Amino acid sequence: MEGTEIVEDEGILRPMKCELNHLTMPDGSAMFMQGDTAVVAGIYGPVEARVQKMMYDKASIEVVYTPIKGPPCVDDRMREQIIKETCEAALIATLHPGTAICINVQELQDSGGLLACTVNAACLALINSGLSMKFMIGAVNCMIEKDSQKLILDPDTTQIQEAKATFTFIFDSSKKDLVSCQTTGRFTEKEFLYSFDKCKEASQCVFQFFRSIVTKYATRI
Template sequence: MEAENEEQRIRPMNCELKVLSRSDGSAIFTQGDTAVVTAVFGPVEVKPQRILIDKACVEALYRPKSGLPCVHDRMHESLLRNTCETSLLATLHPRTSISIIIQEMQDSGGLLACAVNSACLALMSSGIAMKFLVAAVSCMISQEDKLLIDPTNKQLKDSKASLTFVFDSVKKNTVASHTTGSFTQIQYQESLMKCRNASDNIFSLYRDMVKKYASRI
């Protein structure tokens, strides 16, 4: 039973808000040995060619630990932008820009989920109005068809599929997902259910952060 619990457990999480002085909101989020720092700037004046008359222009920039972003990083960037745009009340800030800069610090597994959670925390610290919070959880299916929540890179070497889901804080609906590898429909549904259950831990962390920083945000 203990081994089964270990397989369904998210690695220890830590977070600090307002870690960058020149941004409107920022957060450093660690999950196990995976760490991401995110900064939020805005709403600010936007360049004429990017003006949206009915809502803010939301952009996400993903920066890898070293070197230039690759195609894989651009995929992360697209999912992060879509997720953040969906969660924000962008219509409150027409003709402005909201920029979210995500910096990878260390990747020991679950990097995309860690980046989403870091971005949500940074948006919380910025004070920009949101429809809901988002929490991301990753999992893998091993060659032996065993499901493991929040795997490390070492564990991922034995995977035949990896899945990342993003959930909202209102009804736990799926906001976004990213999958690689091969899996059955039943395995997908099981992964979705267990990741949704595991997201409770992340939303609980968010509540703790609000209590801790309420007077400072």
């Protein structure tokens, strides 16, 4: 796209780190860091569902997002909804009818790309829990810089201050189809499609990281 170029740092995305079984009480958990952004996700279930949320043909998915300080705000409720809908698409919920699968996410530090980091942590925690999934889900964040019109993958909080638009794309690991998308700011159709293509390419790094973590974890079982 004319007037736009991609900025590729080392490894394309900021360095990723993960620790599975970080918590002792949940059925699966993961602490995930991307750059200096960090979250912890815990999975409980299948457990007995509350009557008002029980579905007789599949498990209900419940998500609780806890910010680093203060009560949850509108943005936090938005994150909960995106995580819920994304995990519903990935899980084979029909294997556990009449139950609930609870996903708790705790924000530890936000240095940019918080939604993507949260989704990736939830996916790793689900893998760790042993629940059956149709595919893994991987999220990538990017932005378009206001003055230069450059596209920057996985920006930090300093870079985001200069953004005219930000995008978070969530892909599946099977067909690399788009599962969910969240955007802010003003952008053209060309900018959206360009950002989509670059994030789709970068999602391969996320899935490769997931596979490396699972492989290391599996050798210890």
